[in-house]
Amino acid sequence: MNRTPADCIPANLSSAKSQSTLPSQPLDIIVLGLGRFGRLWADCVSHLGRVRTYDPAVSPPPASDHTHTQLPDLKALHQALGICDILFFCVPISAMQQTLIELGPGLISRRQAVTVKPLWLMDTCSVKVQPMQHIQHTIDQLGDTGEQSSFRLLGLHPMFGPDSFNSNSVPQSPPLHALHAFHPLDARWEDDEVGQSKVPDTAIRDSNSNTDLRLVLCPQITDSKDNSRPGSGPSGSELLFWEQSFLQLGFRSIVMSADAHDREAARTQGLTHLLGRVLEAFDIDESPMATTGYRTLCELREQTCHDTWQLFLDLQQQNNYTPAMRCELQKAFETVCTALAELGAHQGPKQGH
Numbered sequence: 001m002n003r004t005p006a007d008c009i010p011a012n013l014s015s016a017k018s019q020s021t022l023p024s025q026p027l028d029i030i031v032l033g034l035g036r037f038g039r040l041w042a043d044c045v046s047h048l049g050r051v052r053t054y055d056p057a058v059s060p061p062p063a064s065d066h067t068h069t070q071l072p073d074l075k076a077l078h079q080a081l082g083i084c085d086i087l088f089f090c091v092p093i094s095a096m097q098q099t100l101i102e103l104g105p106g107l108i109s110r111r112q113a114v115t116v117k118p119l120w121l122m123d124t125c126s127v128k129v130q131p132m133q134h135i136q137h138t139i140d141q142l143g144d145t146g147e148q149s150s151f152r153l154l155g156l157h158p159m160f161g162p163d164s165f166n167s168n169s170v171p172q173s174p175p176l177h178a179l180h181a182f183h184p185l186d187a188r189w190e191d192d193e194v195g196q197s198k199v200p201d202t203a204i205r206d207s208n209s210n211t212d213l214r215l216v217l218c219p220q221i222t223d224s225k226d227n228s229r230p231g232s233g234p235s236g237s238e239l240l241f242w243e244q245s246f247l248q249l250g251f252r253s254i255v256m257s258a259d260a261h262d263r264e265a266a267r268t269q270g271l272t273h274l275l276g277r278v279l280e281a282f283d284i285d286e287s288p289m290a291t292t293g294y295r296t297l298c299e300l301r302e303q304t305c306h307d308t309w310q311l312f313l314d315l316q317q318q319n320n321y322t323p324a325m326r327c328e329l330q331k332a333f334e335t336v337c338t339a340l341a342e343l344g345a346h347q348g349p350k351q352g353h
Helices: 036-048 074-081 093-112 129-141 236-248 258-281 292-305 309-317 322-342
Strands: 027-032 049-054 086-089 119-123 151-153 155-158 214-218 252-255
Touching (some): 027 074, 036 049, 049 074, 074 093, 093 129, 093 309, 119 129, 129 151, 129 258, 214 236, 236 252, 258 292, 258 309
Parallel strands (some): 027 086, 086 119, 119 151, 119 155, 214 252
Antiparallel strands (some): 155 214
């Protein structure tokens, strides 16, 4: 029976024959980018194993950080790529292509190396389609796809940041040596063990967890069965492994395609950051007469405007669905203003407008 890539996504957690948590051995991890989120993410994943970081814009500290060691230069990064298990991209969305170009020699060496374990490439960008396409294109150029690929691709979007992250929400991770788990870095498991399911427009699975820290996982780019999953995307059992691994770190996984993510993100995160910047331009400020709703608006401005202007630009320009969101928001504003002008103070806009 021929199976499409989308068929490899497990229908639910209970259908798996084997339950995994964290790897049974510490992983070798590299985090690219030491902005505000990159530093936070390096701390978060330090429970998975050894973490090394790289950012040419940040000078290495005189001593190693308590959770990670910073690689001094690009040559050291290329060498580290030869043995690492996971490469997390915590770089601006618009910088992804240039970052992949700089990684080229290291990825080529990894492709030519005799190793049984693949290198997992996971971007943490707030937009998913374009970064995943760039990474998959790079893998394709290396001529390395299929079941025996030297690389695996999984899109991530942590739904929290330095301002919203609450370390108290993260459970204490058990020691790695005390956990029993299969290790997908060593071999690809058969997908028949976890059933079949197509990724729909919205999340197909929401891991059970008491934590409010959510993490979107994108194993494929579009919802279509044709060319839906990257050639180097995870198998169903590998995806299940990462869901449960991140759950052990305190992150509740939501699985959807990259396209569905971007469509939803435009009307959630994209809208939130747009309103935050509008409120800043409006010069909203604290007031002794502030109501609860007004204070919420001030908090929105503070939370969104602490992020870089580059992040705001990327959220609005790199997501194909944000232009339509901005048009809809402008039309909604104009609808309310028109109602005020034409219908009078005691009548609201017609339903559905």
